[in-house]
Amino acid sequence: MPHNLHEHSVSPLIEVRFHGRGGQGVVIASEVLAKAAFRMGYEVSAFPFFGVERRGAPVTAYTRIDSRPIRVKTNIYWPDYVVVLDSSLLEGVDVLEGLKVKGSVLVNWPDGKKLKDLPSKFRRFVLDATSIAASHGIGSQTAPIVNTAILGGFARICDAIELEPVLETIREAAPVKKQENVAAAREAYERTIEVTP
Amino acid sequence: MRMVMTGNYASAYGAKLSRAEVIAAYPITPQTSIVEKLAEFVSSGELKAQYIPVESEHSAMAACIAAETAGARTYTATSSHGLTLMHEVLMWASGARLPIVMTNVSRAMAPPWSVWVDNMDSIAQRDTGWLQFFCQNNQEVLDTIIMAYKICESRRVMLPAMIIEDAFILSHTSEPVDVPDQEVVDRFLPPYAPELKIEVGKAMGFGSLVKPDQYMEFRYKDMLAMKEAAERVKAVEKEFKQVFGREYGGLLEKYMCDDAETVLITAGSVAATAKDVVDAMRARGARVGLARIRAFRPFPHEELRALASKVVGIAVLDRSYTFGAAGAMFTEVKASVYSCHKRPVMKNYIAGLGGRDITTKIISNIMDDMAVAAKRGVEDEVEWVDVAGLPRRWR
Numbered sequence: 001m002p003h004n005l006h007e008h009s010v011s012p013l014i015e016v017r018f019h020g021r022g023g024q025g026v027v028i029a030s031e032v033l034a035k036a037a038f039r040m041g042y043e044v045s046a047f048p049f050f051g052v053e054r055r056g057a058p059v060t061a062y063t064r065i066d067s068r069p070i071r072v073k074t075n076i077y078w079p080d081y082v083v084v085l086d087s088s089l090l091e092g093v094d095v096l097e098g099l100k101v102k103g104s105v106l107v108n109w110p111d112g113k114k115l116k117d118l119p120s121k122f123r124r125f126v127l128d129a130t131s132i133a134a135s136h137g138i139g140s141q142t143a144p145i146v147n148t149a150i151l152g153g154f155a156r157i158c159d160a161i162e163l164e165p166v167l168e169t170i171r172e173a174a175p176v177k178k179q180e181n182v183a184a185a186r187e188a189y190e191r192t193i194e195v196t197p
Numbered sequence: 198m199r200m201v202m203t204g205n206y207a208s209a210y211g212a213k214l215s216r217a218e219v220i221a222a223y224p225i226t227p228q229t230s231i232v233e234k235l236a237e238f239v240s241s242g243e244l245k246a247q248y249i250p251v252e253s254e255h256s257a258m259a260a261c262i263a264a265e266t267a268g269a270r271t272y273t274a275t276s277s278h279g280l281t282l283m284h285e286v287l288m289w290a291s292g293a294r295l296p297i298v299m300t301n302v303s304r305a306m307a308p309p310w311s312v313w314v315d316n317m318d319s320i321a322q323r324d325t326g327w328l329q330f331f332c333q334n335n336q337e338v339l340d341t342i343i344m345a346y347k348i349c350e351s352r353r354v355m356l357p358a359m360i361i362e363d364a365f366i367l368s369h370t371s372e373p374v375d376v377p378d379q380e381v382v383d384r385f386l387p388p389y390a391p392e393l394k395i396e397v398g399k400a401m402g403f404g405s406l407v408k409p410d411q412y413m414e415f416r417y418k419d420m421l422a423m424k425e426a427a428e429r430v431k432a433v434e435k436e437f438k439q440v441f442g443r444e445y446g447g448l449l450e451k452y453m454c455d456d457a458e459t460v461l462i463t464a465g466s467v468a469a470t471a472k473d474v475v476d477a478m479r480a481r482g483a484r485v486g487l488a489r490i491r492a493f494r495p496f497p498h499e500e501l502r503a504l505a506s507k508v509v510g511i512a513v514l515d516r517s518y519t520f521g522a523a524g525a526m527f528t529e530v531k532a533s534v535y536s537c538h539k540r541p542v543m544k545n546y547i548a549g550l551g552g553r554d555i556t557t558k559i560i561s562n563i564m565d566d567m568a569v570a571a572k573r574g575v576e577d578e579v580e581w582v583d584v585a586g587l588p589r590r591w592r
Contacts, residue, residue: 031371035201038373044201047370071334071469073366075554 013042014065014160015076019095020085023055025147028173029085030061032151036169037065037161045070058093065160083154084108085129085146090117106153106192108146124195127153132187136180148174152185153192163189199375204367207335207374208274208300208360209234211342213244214382215298217272218389221249221260226312227368228276228302235272254279258286258297265295266403268394270346273297276364277304277318284322290357291326291419293404296349296389297357298342303465304364305551313552314364316465317517319493320525326419328358328426329493331464335374337445338362343377344437347386348429354422355391363466365552377441385440427495448497450489453479454504457486459568462501462530463514464490467555471514474560485564490526498533505534510571511541512563516549523579542571548582559583 016033020026027048034046042065049060062076078098084107089095096105099122107118109126118124129149139145148170155163167182174181202210208231212220220239222232238244247264251257254275261271275283280301290297303319305311319329328349332338338360345358362368395403407415431447438444450468453475454460461471468489478485488504490497505511511534515524522528527545534540546563549555559582566580581587 031201034371038199038201043373045370045372046201047365070372072473072557073370073466073470074556077556 013067014081014158015079016063016065016081016083016154017076017079018061018063018083018085019089019093020059020147021055021089022057022059023143024059024085025145026059026085027061029083029147029151030063032147032166032169032173033063033154033161034065035173036151036155036166037063039165039169040162042067042160043069049075058089079103081106081154081158083150085150096122104157106150106157108150118195120197123157125153125157125192126195127188127192129153129188132184132191136177136184136187138177138180138184148181149184149188152188155185156189156192157194199373201371202335202374203230203369203371204332204335204338204362205230205302205369206234207339208342208362209238210374210376211339211360212272212298213238214339214377214379215272215343215346215386216270216383216388217244217246217298218269219247219249219261219264219271220273221251221257221264221271222273223251223254223257223275223279225254225276225279227304227364228274228279228300230368231274231300231302254282255286258283258290258299261297261299262286262290262293262295265290265297266293266395268389268391268396270350270389271297272299272342274300274302276302277306280318281306281321284325287322287325287327287357289404292415294355294419294422295357296346296355298345298349298360299357300338300342300360300362302364302368303361311551312364314366314466315516315550315552316361316363317550319359319361320517320519322359323494323525326356326423327494328356328423328430329361330358331361331489331491331493332363332367333466333469333489335367335370335372336443338367339374339376340437340441340443340445343382343386344430344433346389348426348433350389350391351425351429352392353425354429356419356422356426361465366466375443381440385437423495427492427497430492430495445491446489447500448490448492448495449500449504450491451500451504452487452489454486454488454508456484457508458484459510459512459564459571460486460488460504460508461512461514461560461564461567462488462490462526463516464493464526465516467514467516467549467560470555470557471560474557474564477557478561478564483564483568485568493526496529496533501530501533502537505541506537506539508541510567511543512546512567513543514546514548514555514560514563516555518547518550527579542575543578544570544575545579546582547579553583
């Protein structure tokens with residue numbers, strides 16, 4: 001879908017698309033990122049792909065971050081960042097659809113060494129959010145909730161977003177295990193790496 | 198305090214700040230988080246209200262009617278099939294002159310089932326005697342609930358109001374909302390004090406039978422009340438701006454219309470996106486503007502006539518359709534404009550039904566199409582936009 005208006009004055013500062021599965025906290029991740037950016041003084045909006053959510057089904061959510069009030073209410077077609085909470089989605093879902101040429105993709109990737117499938121025209125970042133979340137006891141050992149860890153990783157790859165406001169927002173938003181969630185995000189920030197070509 | 202919240206929470210905060218005393222509601226997607234949040238406010242004691250869980254939307258409105266008749270400020274929220282189930286009692290609420298305020302999370306009607314946005318549900322209640330406010334963002338949802346109580350409870354209005362919040366696009370989108378202090382809202386909106394209410398030990402008749410020699414006078418007074426409401430919308434908003442610093446344009450918000458040749462007229466959340474499109478098109482030199490129908494009832498006849506006499510083309514974008522006719526906003530805008538000496542060329546665009554995204558490209562294409570039609574004449578007065586099998590220019 002051509003969208004040339006978006007390349008000019010309509011374009012907000014940062015558009016982020018999250019991919020995950022129902023139960024992983026994808027929608028919450030998009031909201032926590034918006035609230036962290038808002039804490040930094042940005043204008044924000046966050047919204048789920050308006051679907052019917054079921055546990056395990058693919059879920060998409062979005063965050064817009066701008067320095068001016070955000071009026072646009074359309075879906076995001078040309079994200080600057082794509083965040084993938086579940087690497088199994090790389091098969092079956094075109095997670096890179098519309099990602100801008102200089103855009104970045106962050107994948108929860110338990111084994112970063114094998115990441116050859118993502119085209120190198122994008123900046124590619126990986127993070128083993130599943131192990132980090134499990135080691136901090138977030139969710140269950142078989143189904144750890146990775147949304148807080150992945151946000152720590154996002155603070156690492158996005159220059160506009162600092163880690164501290166993300167941690168503060170997680171502390172505020174996490175219903176249980178606040179310290180563990182904050183620690184997971186902090187560890188994820190340290191352990192996010194860029195895949196070199 | 199500015200907080201990041203969904204349109205549904207903005208609705209719940211609006212009802213809480215307005216100190217609704219009775220809330221009767223039945224959950225329905227995508228309205229449910231409004232009444233869940235209000236139930237939380239009531240159970241925690243933050244809101245001193247009677248919360249009545251009911252077995253249907255018809256009962257929800259019936260309970261609001263009873264409570265309001267007894268002098269309580271009431272609130273409810275619904276969506277789509279819930280709203281249309283209420284239809285009978287909506288007319289009772291307005292005919293009985295009860296200033297109930299309700300959020301309708303505007304959602305498409307089935308079949309086929311859809312939980313996504315369009316305004317068919319609200320438009321279908323056009324003739325029930327309710328004020329209807331279409332909101333463009335979550336802040337406006339909260340602010341309009343507070344203003345609606347003040348408009349509707351004024352002695353010469355005494356009519357109910359529907360606050361229309363687009364499904365998901367507002368209901369489930371989080372954005373910054375300024376939540377005013379309770380004391381400031383209390384000063385702006387005094388407690389509800391109707392002249393007449395059911396009282397123990399005081400004999401009065403409510404909802405009686407009247408014969409043909411009296412009935413018409415009741416409807417005539419309703420008509421006068423709705424006229425008065427149009428004035429109150431503007432006056433209350435002026436006062437609101439003085440206290441809270443925000444304004445929304447009265448019945449019809451005009452954006453970049455002063456020197457516009459082509460104007461898009463629409464309502465709801467798509468108007469917010471359209472403002473960005475107007476800015477982008479103006480940067481390229483196009484003389485375009487946007488007029489947002491904020492109040493569909495009372496309808497902004499005079500404002501539209503003043504606008505129409507200055508422009509060449511008017512595109513009306515409806516997110517609903519009245520079968521056998523055209524978009525409801527289009528037919529009403531056209532009827533208003535008919536009495537202008539100089540009438541613009543007009544076209545109706547039907548888009549975004551059942552949650553289909555109305556993109557910036559679709560909006561700019563509509564504006565471009567209208568500018569051409571204004572010069573070369575109209576072929577199809579009503580165009581369906583972005584429908585499979587129809588011309589690709591809309592995609």
